[in-house]
Amino acid sequence: MSKxxxxxxPSPASTLDAKIHYLFQLADNALIMGQRLxxxxxxxxxxxxxxxxxxxxxxHLGQANAWYEYLVxxxxxxxxxxxxxxxxxxxxxxxxxxxxxxxxxxAQTIAKMALFSIFNYYLHDALRKCPDARIxxxxxxxxxEIQYHRRYTSNWILRLGDGTDTSHERMQRALDIVxxxxxxxxxxxxxxxIMHQHGIAPDLEQIKSLxxxxxxxxxxxxxxxIPETGFTGYRAKSDGIHTEHMGYLLAEMQYMxxxxxxxxx
Amino acid sequence: MTxxxxxxxxxxxxxxxxxxxxxxxxxxxxxVEVNAPNAVIVRFTPTYSGCPATTLIKMEILQRLKAAGVExxxxxxxxxxxxxxxxxxxxxxxKLRQAGIxxxxxxxxxxxxxxxxxxxxxxxxxxxxxxxxxxxxxxCKALYQCNSCGQPFDYFKCH
Ligand SMILES: [Zn+2]
Numbered sequence: 350m351s352k353x354x355x356x357x358x359p360s361p362a363s364t365l366d367a368k369i370h371y372l373f374q375l376a377d378n379a380l381i382m383g384q385r386l387x388x389x390x391x392x393x394x395x396x397x398x399x400x401x402x403x404x405x406x407x408x409h410l411g412q413a414n415a416w417y418e419y420l421v422x423x424x425x426x427x428x429x430x431x432x433x434x435x436x437x438x439x440x441x442x443x444x445x446x447x448x449x450x451x452x453x454x455x456a457q458t459i460a461k462m463a464l465f466s467i468f469n470y471y472l473h474d475a476l477r478k479c480p481d482a483r484i485x486x487x488x489x490x491x492x493x494e495i496q497y498h499r500r501y502t503s504n505w506i507l508r509l510g511d512g513t514d515t516s517h518e519r520m521q522r523a524l525d526i527v528x529x530x531x532x533x534x535x536x537x538x539x540x541x542x543i544m545h546q547h548g549i550a551p552d553l554e555q556i557k558s559l560x561x562x563x564x565x566x567x568x569x570x571x572x573x574x575i576p577e578t579g580f581t582g583y584r585a586k587s588d589g590i591h592t593e594h595m596g597y598l599l600a601e602m603q604y605m606x607x608x609x610x611x612x613x614x
Numbered sequence: 615m616t617x618x619x620x621x622x623x624x625x626x627x628x629x630x631x632x633x634x635x636x637x638x639x640x641x642x643x644x645x646v647e648v649n650a651p652n653a654v655i656v657r658f659t660p661t662y663s664g665c666p667a668t669t670l671i672k673m674e675i676l677q678r679l680k681a682a683g684v685e686x687x688x689x690x691x692x693x694x695x696x697x698x699x700x701x702x703x704x705x706x707x708x709k710l711r712q713a714g715i716x717x718x719x720x721x722x723x724x725x726x727x728x729x730x731x732x733x734x735x736x737x738x739x740x741x742x743x744x745x746x747x748x749x750x751x752x753x754c755k756a757l758y759q760c761n762s763c764g765q766p767f768d769y770f771k772c773h
Contacts, residue, residue, distance in 0.1 A: 383664075397747035397757075404753045411664025416694070486694035490663060493696060493773060494753075496725030501748065504727070 376416035377444035383409030397589035435606035440589035475551035510571025538587035616636035
């Protein structure tokens with residue numbers, strides 16, 4: 350029998366529910382980004398890239414850990430970080446679908462990471478100034494790391510976009526594949542709205558215009574074209590409705606905790 | 615036990631990734647409170663979010679203080695203000711160099727890529743060096759090579 354996990358409802362009934370859902374959004378984004386990046390360990394195109402992707406994966410896992418630790422403290426039932434990270438069912442994860450997309454080739458990983466880290470950069474820049482001291486502290490530390498992620502991936506977008514014909518073509522194709530999923534970040538979930546009303550979460554419209562400005566400039570400089578935006582109604586962040594890729598990711602990520610409940614290293 | 619005695623014990627705990635620097639010299643200990651002779655609160659700040667040394671260091675703090683007879687030990691994680699390389703003492707910078715790690719460079723702005731050239735080699739002091747990889751052996755370091763003596767070396771990134 351698989352373990353089921355009691356978690357907040359998709360439509361937060363109280364401020365605490367909204368805060369819990371909001372923290373899950375932050376934690377799950379970091380966890381799933383980290384999990385995906387770990388898949389590159391040992392098989393990246395170059396040793397330097399391997400080191401970079403592993404280090405960035407570790408940053409994300411560390412950030413996820415800090416958010417889950419906070420969740421454990423305010424959670425209505427006794428729980429722990431491992432339970433939250435590894436023992437929920439698919440519909441109880443509130444990461445944006447961009448983070449769960451397969452790595453694809455190196456260009457696709459870079460496209461995904463760049464669009465995510467530019468969003469994450471502006472989000473954490475706002476959160477580190479928010480009135481919730483704990484959120485601000487975690488965001489302030491994460492922000493320092495995200496600056497590196499943003500810079501690293503932007504540099505690769507430039508190098509591949511403005512590189513050879515092949516690298517340009519593959520970078521463009523990668524962007525076209527992941528593009529629509531980035532916009533889920535800017536569609537406010539009920540938790541985003543409530544946290545914004547409480548002055549904790551930033552206005553996502555504002556984050557979006559900062560993101561668009563930076564991404565458009567970056568793509569222009571990299572001689573890449575801005576993909577046409579298609580479907581943007583993904584609802585993993587608000588309702589836990591994921592792409593078909595999430596189940597496979599969770600099957601691998603949760604295997605140990607599900608097979609050996611409460612295991613300790 | 616006095617605060618000084620506790621600090622002396624903590625001074626012996628090294629970061630496993632930088633074995634000649636103590637957690638105090640690295641600025642990971644924010645404060646120590648001795649509330650009763652046998653009750654100590656250690657305010658601890660981790661470096662990077664995903665630093666794998668954090669758990670190990672906390673365990674060692676517990677073990678060492680227990681061995682010294684402290685019965686009630688509380689390690690409080692203090693995230694704010696976030697850890698920064700600016701809190702390194704001049705002695706800590708010198709010790710980094712002795713360990714073959716180039717210390718954070720004043721021209722390297724936080725959040726920017728490490729400079730591609732000119733980080734002084736910790737072995738021969740030459741500035742004819744080049745960046746090999748912005749991410750090195752651990753999250754806090756970048757990898758360089760010295761063109762004068764040929765030695766590859768770690769650089770502790772400004773953070
Ligand atoms: Zn040298």
